[in-house]
Amino acid sequence: MELTMQKKVVLGLQHTIAMFGATVLVPLLTGLNPSVALLAAGVGTLLFHLVTKQMVPVFLGSSFAFIPPIVLSVERGYSWASIGAGIVGAAVLYIAMSIIVTFVGSDVIRRIFPPIVTGPVIVVIGITLAPVAIGMAEGEWWLAIVTLVATLVAAIFFRGLFKMLPILTGAIVGYLSAVLFYSEFSFDAVGEASWVGWPEMTWGLGDVQWAAIALIAPIAFVTMIEHVGDILANGRVVGKDFFDEPGLNRTLLGDGVATLFAGLVGGPPNTTYSENTGVLAVTKVYDPFIIRIGAVFAIFLGLVPKLAAILRTVPVPVLGGLSIVLFGMIASVGMRTLVEGEVDFKKSRNMIVVGLILVFGLGVSGLSSPLAIGDVAISGLALAAVIGVVANLILPIDTEEAEIVMPSEKKSAQ
Numbered sequence: 001m002e003l004t005m006q007k008k009v010v011l012g013l014q015h016t017i018a019m020f021g022a023t024v025l026v027p028l029l030t031g032l033n034p035s036v037a038l039l040a041a042g043v044g045t046l047l048f049h050l051v052t053k054q055m056v057p058v059f060l061g062s063s064f065a066f067i068p069p070i071v072l073s074v075e076r077g078y079s080w081a082s083i084g085a086g087i088v089g090a091a092v093l094y095i096a097m098s099i100i101v102t103f104v105g106s107d108v109i110r111r112i113f114p115p116i117v118t119g120p121v122i123v124v125i126g127i128t129l130a131p132v133a134i135g136m137a138e139g140e141w142w143l144a145i146v147t148l149v150a151t152l153v154a155a156i157f158f159r160g161l162f163k164m165l166p167i168l169t170g171a172i173v174g175y176l177s178a179v180l181f182y183s184e185f186s187f188d189a190v191g192e193a194s195w196v197g198w199p200e201m202t203w204g205l206g207d208v209q210w211a212a213i214a215l216i217a218p219i220a221f222v223t224m225i226e227h228v229g230d231i232l233a234n235g236r237v238v239g240k241d242f243f244d245e246p247g248l249n250r251t252l253l254g255d256g257v258a259t260l261f262a263g264l265v266g267g268p269p270n271t272t273y274s275e276n277t278g279v280l281a282v283t284k285v286y287d288p289f290i291i292r293i294g295a296v297f298a299i300f301l302g303l304v305p306k307l308a309a310i311l312r313t314v315p316v317p318v319l320g321g322l323s324i325v326l327f328g329m330i331a332s333v334g335m336r337t338l339v340e341g342e343v344d345f346k347k348s349r350n351m352i353v354v355g356l357i358l359v360f361g362l363g364v365s366g367l368s369s370p371l372a373i374g375d376v377a378i379s380g381l382a383l384a385a386v387i388g389v390v391a392n393l394i395l396p397i398d399t400e401e402a403e404i405v406m407p408s409e410k411k412s413a414q
Helices: 005-030 034-051 064-075 080-104 106-112 115-137 141-157 160-164 166-181 188-192 210-216 219-238 243-265 274-283 288-302 305-312 316-340 348-365 380-394 407-413
Strands: 060-062 270-272
Touching: 005 034, 005 060, 005 064, 005 166, 005 274, 005 288, 005 305, 005 316, 034 060, 034 243, 034 270, 034 288, 034 305, 064 080, 064 115, 064 210, 064 219, 064 316, 064 380, 080 106, 080 210, 080 219, 080 243, 106 243, 115 141, 115 219, 115 316, 115 348, 115 380, 141 166, 141 316, 166 316, 188 305, 219 243, 219 270, 219 274, 219 380, 243 270, 348 380
Parallel strands: none
Antiparallel strands: 060 270
């Protein structure tokens, strides 16, 4: 069926709505500018499509995986420009990996990032962020709970497009509740903001600090895992193998170029968005041009300072209520990855790999003082990803390996 331009514009706007909530939530949680995040997401998506021969219907938005290192960087006193340099460093790793894939092929990447590695790493992301969500919610628990309940109701009971936008629904309900009943709510900043203008940017190479780069850049290895899964899922929905054409090397390069732009202008790192893959599955319209229309809408929204001012009036407890759902879902997606990958936990090897990822990821992230080599802090998330990949590659696979018997099982056997 041939779609008119008007219908394509409406479908493109729907994609913008689908990515909007999560994309602006990341800068709101980290202190970055939401207008720059929208601009970076829109421009980044267009750059991705340019690099991937305009074949892959993917929308890029703010990455949640980078929240912990960005928050930690702020706590350690690094400037926003140095944080941008760290994001640029992550982009360089993406580009380097795309070059490697060009020579070794995508099958090698599938072997490096199987479900036994990707699943627990995603779990670590969600659980590591859990204290952040609770910390934001505890200021005004009633407001966080109202937001949480509205989000859950939309996710479970709504139908159609609204079922796909539970975060946006929860944000609206929480925001309206704050306007009516939250004593600390204020519209002052909105009145002072202009309607049209270029957002304030922090140039990412204005303050290069290697300690900040070492803390932020390695998270790229974590988001590469997410990238591989999203490209596979997107291809299944569309009915094409994007690993074959345009190739994983091009999709990684596109993600890297988009994140490079984001780091240079002061936006959060970009990543492929499964929310928009869900929109594709519902509408069954896979035209990448429609995604690019959505990207133009995102750019337009990024050039409206009044919108950024409104977003910054969202109370922290509302963000806490949304984050409880989002971060919990991230951890659940990791568990689902293990289940769908049919990882056999009766095998001692598999339990060891997953256990190492969880202990190093959660343990290092939970230290009162960051693990560091000299002045360079080490991210627990990046360390867990590296250890998981290495352990999975070096531990031998024995099909006749003895099963681990837990103490309770021994007693029942006796």
